[in-house]
Amino acid sequence: MKNLIKIFISLSVVLFMFSCSDDFLDKPNPNQLGESSFYQNEKQVTQAIVGVYGQLQEITASQWLYSEMITDNTTVHFDEGNRGNAPNIESFEYWQYNSGTGRMYDLYRDTYNTIGNINLTLSKLEGADIDANAAAKFEGELRFFRAYYYFLLTQYFGDVILITEPLTDPSAAFELERSPTSEVYAQIEDDLDIAVNSLPNTVPPSEAGRLTKGAALTLSGKFWLTRKDYTKAKAALDLVVSSDVYDLLPNYKDVFDPNNKNHKESIFEVQFQGGNDLGEHSGFIYNFYPQFTNGEVTGFPGVSGGGWNIPTLDIIGDYEDGDLRKAISVSEGYTNMNTGEFVAIPFIEKFRYEHSIQGRPDNNWPIYRYADVLLMLAEAINEQSGPNDEAYGYLNEVRDRADLDPVSGLSQDEFRTILLHERRIELAFENHRWFDLRRTLSAAELIALLTAHGELEKANPTTPRGSVGFSAGDYIFESHELLFPIPNREVVVNPGLTQNEGY
Template sequence: MKNLIKIFISLSIVFSMFSCSDDFLDKPNPNQLGEGSFYASEVQVHQAVMGVYGQMQGITGNQWLYSEMLTDNTTVHFDEGNRGNAPNIESFEYWQYNSGTGRMYDLYRDIYNAMGNINLTLSKLGEADIDSGEKARFEGELRFFRAYYYFLLTQYFGDVVMITEPLTDPSAAFELERSPISAVYTQIESDLDIAIAALPHPGNVSASDVGRLTKGAALTLSGKLWLTRKDFGKAKTALDQVAAMGYSLLGNYADVFDPTNKNHNESIFEVQFQGGNDLGEHNGFIYNFYPKFTNGEVTGFDGISGGGWNIPTLDIIGDYEDGDVRKAISISEGYTDKNTGEFVAIPFIEKYHYEHAIQGRPDNNWPIYRYADVLLMLAETINEQSGPNAEAYGYINQVRDRADLLPLSGLSQDEFRTALLHERRIELAFENHRWFDLRRTLSATELVALLNSHGASEKANQTTPRGSVGFSAGDYIFDTHEILFPIPNRERVVNPDLTQNDGY
């Protein structure tokens, strides 16, 4: 993992070199790297692929807004004196986002920027002087990332622009149209088939490559894709293969997130960060999640407070079962003011809350896929095909047993489905799964009803106080069309061929 981090540090230069047109200069400098010469060797292609890994840091570090705070899991620490982010970040919490929302454009732009680098590197592989085995592995990694990003895009926007080759003519970008989600799913499936064949078994990864993608990650995404497409048989086939690869649950839930225990046996894929230094590979997400106005009680650094975003709701706090050890590991219900000695009941995410030596330089990785997720998805595939059986109970009860909870039994198919959604909410809390889980398992009517019920509850009993600021008329009113995000206006201005999602 340290080797990966070292390579990330200088790779922004690699991609920035190729942002201009090829004919920008009449005579290229023969001593300067350019797009045509850079991808010639294994070392250079390896650097480019590591650059794609590096881009995932920023993209993943922002997903909490779109997949947690959008839902009933988290909310904002309301700041009566600073309403600057009300039309932007807070618009996701209150479901007031629209096609002009800045963070909507950031999501769209960042993913497509990464996709451009993936497509460019893939297009250069054939010409590079690389060992065939390494070339196949690089292709598998790149195709996984493309599949992963297209999966995100479909869940957020539905039909999306599908690009699988570099754009050599800038004018072509202004004529692209959205492809049906079914066609995008087919492309994802194709990319994953290649990734699964090319990536190494997790048991065959050298110490220097720990943190890189494996066959387990590609099969996990494949299983999630087939679950989303309601092909539960194919989902189970993919996930069964993951279950046979030697992954296991850690005995202690807290160890899953401990930054001194990265890339452990439950981890299938996690985004690599490195804190404790000034190399620029630390994560910043936990500072977004700390409460405001704490003056160091939570961050551990005098005078330093958090962003107040992604605050656990009273709803999720109340959803933990009595005796569930995950609650204290995942959530703090407040902190003690060091000046007054009084308890301040502003909850915050505890799951990533670890001491670190340098202010603003925490060391946590971000989990993308882990084995607990696979076990719960396997239980889902069985239940959706034939109702719960001993195998399905075995999977969900492994997760519950670690949490010191009693096993489930004797449930109907609907009851098991409800129990499973609850278990996923608690086990995977604040890991960017909630929005996709709700979308996959609930009908549009059920999803709208759940969110509006949560909104009404939050209005009546706010997780954090609002002071003298009342709610706007449209706050916490979720409409069916908001299940899909709008295509950002800035994209449609430059390309009128991009249709807009209904309702925007």
């Protein structure tokens, strides 16, 4: 992992070079590498690929907004004295987002920027002086990432622009049209097939954090679950289990400990490094701490959090009695160091660990872990023919670690309900909730669930609102909001780019 972090830093220089204008002073800089002279050998291609890993840091750092706070899992620590983020970040909490929402554009732009780098690097592989085995592995990594990002895009936006080659003419970007989701899915399937066949089962410790076959199979399983092809989903996930590479850790808390990165349960996690000034820390976790805490939560006197992604009273109440995961995942408040009084502002606990430098935690971020695979397998089996011993085994294996009693004797619908609950609790605040709801519920069921959540929040807000009441449009979820709008900036520069219905 440390080797990857070092390459992230050096690659920032390379990315800067590619962003510079070709006609800068109308003269080439003899001290800089251009696109034509880069990607020549294995070292250079490795730098480019690890740069793609580096871009995953930034994209992951904001996924909580689109995957957690938009749902019934989290909310905002309301600040009546600062309403600057009401039309932007808070718009996702209250379902008031539109095509002009800035964070919507950030999501769209950052994802396509990364896909552009992936396509460029893929196009250079054949002409580079690279060993065939290394080239195959590189292609597998790049294909995984392209599949991963296009999967995100389809889940957020539906039909999207599908592009798999570098753009040599910038003007062509303003003429691209959205492709049907079915065509994008076909490309994802093709990319995942290559990734599964090209990636290694394991990587040496010096390459901890690099992609493996298990990650590609896990994404494949999630992809096929989303498409409701449960036979293919189970086939992919069975291969993860039968690989004997992964297992649940005995202690749930150890899954998130920065001193235990890339462990046995981890299938793929985003690499961060804190405790220094190298710029690779996971400081976004400060977003999740309450405001006005004076250091009681962050551990640094006078330093508060952003007040975003605050656990709702709803999810706190959804933990079963005796569930060991509750105290590890959620704090229901903190003690004011000056008054000694308890302040009932909840916050996410599972990523809170001591660190030596303010704002520079050392946490990695879990993308896929083995518990997710077990629960997806249970889902695939249940959706095929109802629960059987195998499905109960996978579900109860996860519940057993949480010190919960096993479940049995359920109907298919009952099993589906408890499985969605189990995914909510086991994977709480790990950016799975929105996709889980969209995959497992009908549009009508999802609208009903979110509407009920909104009514509860309005009747009994998780955090106090002072003198500011809810607006008339807050917590009104409409069917068109199941997909995000295409950012208005994109539609303006490309008139042929259609907008999603309702926006």
